[in-house]
Amino acid sequence: MELDIVATPFIVIAAAVPSNFQHEITKFQTDDTLYGMYVNAPLIQFYQRYVNAYDVPILWEHALKHVPLFGSAYCCEQFFFFLN
Secondary structure (H helix, E strand, C coil), X not given: CHHHHHHXXXXXXXXXXXXXXXXXXXXXXXXXXXXXXXXXXXXXXXHHHHCCCCCCHHHHHHHHHHHHHHHHHHHHHHHHHHXX
């Protein structure tokens, strides 16, 4: 659930996430403009460019801890792809 909140904030069920995230996830899921940015940008760039600590401070802090994991996983996948 910890990674799902960051990786798929528009898909997770707001009632299923911890209570401190519920308001911010609901805010995310009702913003169509933000969803368009999420669909069109890589995850790391989405959080760097379109999400800020002022609007969603709890989610922002959580993303700072978990988003780097996705970048390193992507690099590993690319490395093994080129090895094959």
